[in-house]
């Protein structure tokens with residue numbers, strides 16, 4: 253489903269150029285459940301941003317569903333993100349002024365769907381993550397675990413082929429982290445959604461079918 | 477559509493969440509729009525009022541005043557004065573004059589049944605009635621056959637006063653003008669006041685022009701009002717008149733006033749007025765617009781992360797731009813709506829006190845809304861553009 257070849261990403265830091273990814277190659281298959289591990293600053297998030305079409309590599313090729321995407325226009329990338337990718341972030345990143353319901357529905361509004369079409373889908377999704385009774389709460393009125401559930405609902409609402417989660421349990425205690433993890437596992441098992449999880453936590457990684465390690469912008473070993 | 481609706485709701489929510497800042501930005505737009513709306517409305521009202529005067533009378537009017545040019549001819553003999561036959565001759569000579577009505581303003585006491593009545597007296601000719609459109613409620617107007625007789629026609633307000641002092645019928649009764657009794661032969665209806673004729677007919681007692689000397693010994697014709705053919709060249713006509721007057725009374729100078737010229741100059745000065753005031757309003761709007769820009773730049777800066785999140789879930793640059801543009805337009809339009817309301821009320825209050833009556837014009841509020849919305853777009857464009865160019869990666873980093 254995803255084919256990364258020799259992806260190089262470097263950042264200009266004033267005079268110096270810092271290369272964050274040194275020619276990363278990686279395949280992600282349909283229905284994969286992949287953990288990406290690595291020390292802080294090793295380039296995990298950078299890699300995820302490139303996979304998630306938020307960032308462009310300096311060189312290398314990226315095929316998504318067999319299509320070269322590193323040369324697409326911004327508008328096309330935005331549409332691809334909207335339709336095929338769901339992001340989950342360590343810090344949830346819900347919009348503070350919107351209710352849980354509005355947050356979850358947001359990706360669909362960018363698909364020109366009407367409020368009437370969106371509402372039932374959102375309520376079903378909130379129900380699925382166990383947040384139906386909090387639909388009208390704002391993020392500040394929810395606990396960390398609850399916010400992350402809402403964020404996951406937002407990532408799932410568009411029925412994306414790929415979920416990218418950047419340390420989704422990093423800001424949660426072990427128990428709520430496990431509950432969140434449970435959601436991903438179910439999703440991968442029941443809906444054949446491809447899930448990529450970046451994590452520090454070996455316990456989380458163990459639950460994934462595949463695990464890769466990144467160190468200083470290089471992939472060390474492809475778990476299996 | 478959903479996106480627009482959402483943007484709209486979010487813009488409102490955002491404006492609400494920073495009330496003070498939004499209000500300050502709106503204030504500039506409000507003042508600017510109110511200024512534009514009020515001032516244009518007042519200009520329109522003034523012109524409207526002025527034009528209304530002439531609606532009753534028509535615009536085919538020309539008034540001339542005749543005065544001596546120099547002090548050397550102070551002791552004028554009758555020959556140097558413009559006389560009634562000369563006026564009639566002038567009307568016959570110049571074909572574009574349809575009717576001519578010389579008149580003499582006289583000042584003297586008016587007494588009726590031993591009560592004093594406020595008003596003026598004028599020596600008039602029969603032609604005055606059609607020229608300035610006097611309608612009679614009773615009796616008849618001054619006629620050429622009256623020659624120098626002691627008949628008079630009283631204005632509406634004078635007749636009202638007379639009724640209060642006596643139950644006798646006004647027509648046929650006598651009124652004391654100066655030291656002479658005149659018999660009332662007619663009563664005028666209420667007359668629409670008009671600055672073109674020097675006297676207010678409602679407070680005027682009109683006597684035959686030839687009788688003027690009875691009230692004032694050296695009464696002379698200084699004013700002539702005439703109805704002229706429509707759509708003629710006024711300058712040509714006044715030149716003809718000047719030539720005629722200088723031929724017959726070389727020491728008299730002609731000062732013409734035509735209804736058309738008055739309206740033209742009124743329109744012009746109201747245009748200049750409108751432009752000037754529009755300029756002032758424009759400056760306020762500029763200040764308001766910069767306020768809006770400020771608020772929007774602050775709003776964009778505060779919401780970097782929101783922009784990144786929206787981009788991550790599929791918003792493209794246009795969506796982001798539209799989000800902020802909606803907000804700035806709403807901000808400006810809120811100011812605009814309040815400004816239009818304030819502007820209209822101000823113009824109504826002013827016109828009420830000036831006594832213009834009121835009439836709401838559609839153009840100023842439309843201009844007000846248009847201008848404020850345009851301000852929102854214009855000054856919101858740059859912040860919105862900047863927002864749309866943000867790199868989502870930068871806005872989402874937290875380590």
Ligand SMILES: Nc1ncnc2c1ncn2[C@@H]1O[C@H](COP(=O)(O)OP(=O)(O)O)[C@@H](O)[C@H]1O
Nearest residue numbers: 263272291292293294295296297298299869870
């Ligand atoms: N936008 C950026 N500009 C400059 N340097 C960056 C940027 N994003 C990441 N980096 C640098 O790249 C390296 C890898 O960052 P990141 O991918 O976030 O690591 P991880 O997620 O594994 O902790 C870090 O040294 C970081 O400072």
Ligand SMILES: [Mg+2]
Nearest residue numbers: 296297298875
């Ligand atoms: Mg990271």
